[in-house]
Amino acid sequence: MSPIPIKQKIVREDGSKMKIIVVGAGLGGLGAAIALLLAGHDVEVFEAASEIGEVGAGIQILPNSSRVLQSWGMHDMLDKHATKPKQVNFLGWKGNHISHMNFHESASKYPGTFYWDFHRANLHNCLLERAVELGAKLKVNARVQDVICDANGEKATVVLHNGERHTGDLVVGADGINSRLREIMLGREDPPTLTGDLAYRLLLSTKDMLKDPELADLVTNPQVNYWLGPDAHAVNYVLRGGELFNMVLLVPDDMPAGANTLEGNVEEMRALYKDWDPRIPKLLSLCESVYKWRLCIRTGMESWSHPSGTLTMLGDAVHATLPYLASGAGMSLEDGAVLGELFSRRTTQSKSQLLELYQKIRAARTEMVVERGNRQQYLYHLHDGPEQEERDRVMRAGEEGDAL
Numbered sequence: 260m261s262p263i264p265i266k267q268k269i270v271r272e273d274g275s276k277m278k279i280i281v282v283g284a285g286l287g288g289l290g291a292a293i294a295l296l297l298a299g300h301d302v303e304v305f306e307a308a309s310e311i312g313e314v315g316a317g318i319q320i321l322p323n324s325s326r327v328l329q330s331w332g333m334h335d336m337l338d339k340h341a342t343k344p345k346q347v348n349f350l351g352w353k354g355n356h357i358s359h360m361n362f363h364e365s366a367s368k369y370p371g372t373f374y375w376d377f378h379r380a381n382l383h384n385c386l387l388e389r390a391v392e393l394g395a396k397l398k399v400n401a402r403v404q405d406v407i408c409d410a411n412g413e414k415a416t417v418v419l420h421n422g423e424r425h426t427g428d429l430v431v432g433a434d435g436i437n438s439r440l441r442e443i444m445l446g447r448e449d450p451p452t453l454t455g456d457l458a459y460r461l462l463l464s465t466k467d468m469l470k471d472p473e474l475a476d477l478v479t480n481p482q483v484n485y486w487l488g489p490d491a492h493a494v495n496y497v498l499r500g501g502e503l504f505n506m507v508l509l510v511p512d513d514m515p516a517g518a519n520t521l522e523g524n525v526e527e528m529r530a531l532y533k534d535w536d537p538r539i540p541k542l543l544s545l546c547e548s549v550y551k552w553r554l555c556i557r558t559g560m561e562s563w564s565h566p567s568g569t570l571t572m573l574g575d576a577v578h579a580t581l582p583y584l585a586s587g588a589g590m591s592l593e594d595g596a597v598l599g600e601l602f603s604r605r606t607t608q609s610k611s612q613l614l615e616l617y618q619k620i621r622a623a624r625t626e627m628v629v630e631r632g633n634r635q636q637y638l639y640h641l642h643d644g645p646e647q648e649e650r651d652r653v654m655r656a657g658e659e660g661d662a663l
């Protein structure tokens with residue numbers, strides 16, 4: 260049972276119901292679909308891929324976004340897939356303890372503020388199930404190529420790759436970091452900004468780990484661990500109650516220009532961590548193949564919405580961040596929640612006024628998260644020395660507070 264009040268679907272029989280088109284069925288797009296359906300509108304989701312799904316990796320859902328998910332009536336369906344780590348540990352690259360935050364203590368102090376770890380497929384499937392339950396219509400193989408906004412602010416039409424056209428009262432662009440809709444809004448090409456880092460993503464079966472006493476504890480006592488080292492860091496957490504071990508390695512970007520995701524070389528990856536906490540080389544010896552993702556960010560979108568009030572944007576398309584605060588998806592879920600809240604009101608304000616308010620509410624917070632992600636990149640990757648010692652001292656001092 261969730262202690263967070265659940266939103267009930269608004270019934271609109273007064274002609275105020277809108278038809279809303281969401282572009283992209285990622286975590287952000289599905290979240291927005293749920294929030295706007297609960298606000299009493301009709302929602303159609305257009306997804307470019309042939310299947311609606313997520314990459315095979317883990318995701319951390321922090322208390323701010325677990326509250327949003329619960330308010331959408333998703334506690335019970337999600338709780339059975341969630342692992343709830345007791346705490347997060349920050350370690351030096353040799354395995355020395357720097358600091359920790361206890362999630363269970365803060366969750367008991369502030370009811371409903373769960374810290375949940377998921378396999379992405381589980382979280383994504385639950386969002387999809389809830390969106391469909393509330394009446395979402397979904398179309399796959401539907402790559403949106405253009406959006407035409409009426410100058411009078413009435414309607415917008417999406418044009419698909421096959422020429423099909425669909426018209427709605429509002430289009431919400433949730434098409435991710437390589438967003439086409441962002442380019443349409445800006446009227447020019449606008450590639451994401453490189454960060455100089457890439458991520459190796461690993462999912463290990465815990466069966467072999469359980470045979471090694473040094474690794475078994477990482478499974479049987481599920482906690483989130485961050486190892487911070489020169490030019491790189493590593494993160495791990497357990498999924499599906501101990502069935503899978505999720506690990507992300509964050510290292511300097513060595514990918515060729517133009518690539519986003521490539522198969523990685525396991526030997527090269529192992530070499531980068533050979534002198535770290537001996538548990539890391541052991542873990543990497545269990546990995547047979549790996550992919551690497553170039554890490555980019557998105558900032559600087561002056562206006563998130565078209566002046567007509569018929570097109571707006573959310574999630575990575577607007578404010579993709581380095582994943583160093585585990586908050587990108589959380590920000591996209593919050594975006595959807597705010598849109599839902601604003602469009603749940605029967606108000607005299609026009610769509611463009613509501614969208615202006617949406618950006619006012621969201622921009623400063625999401626910009627702060629992107630900036631903090633960049634700052635964490637610097638702090639997490641310090642070489643041993645006085646600055647690293649000062650960082651560790653400050654982190655230890657912060658331990659006095661709680662995880663919120």
Ligand code: FAD
Pocket residue numbers: 282283284285286287288305306307308317318319320401402403404433434435436437438439440458460507552573574575576579580582585586587588589590591
């Ligand atoms: P996406 O998930 O990219 O979804 C976009 C969707 O739009 C896709 O389905 C795509 O196929 C579709 N699409 C694209 N173009 C079109 C088009 N023209 N027409 C129709 N459909 C289209 N966040 C967290 O909160 N916690 C974490 O622990 C965390 N860990 C991370 C670890 C790594 C290594 C990385 C890289 C990111 C991490 N994130 C994390 C960030 C998080 O994954 C993203 O912020 C989030 O998935 C963004 O969701 P989105 O819906 O905006 O975009």
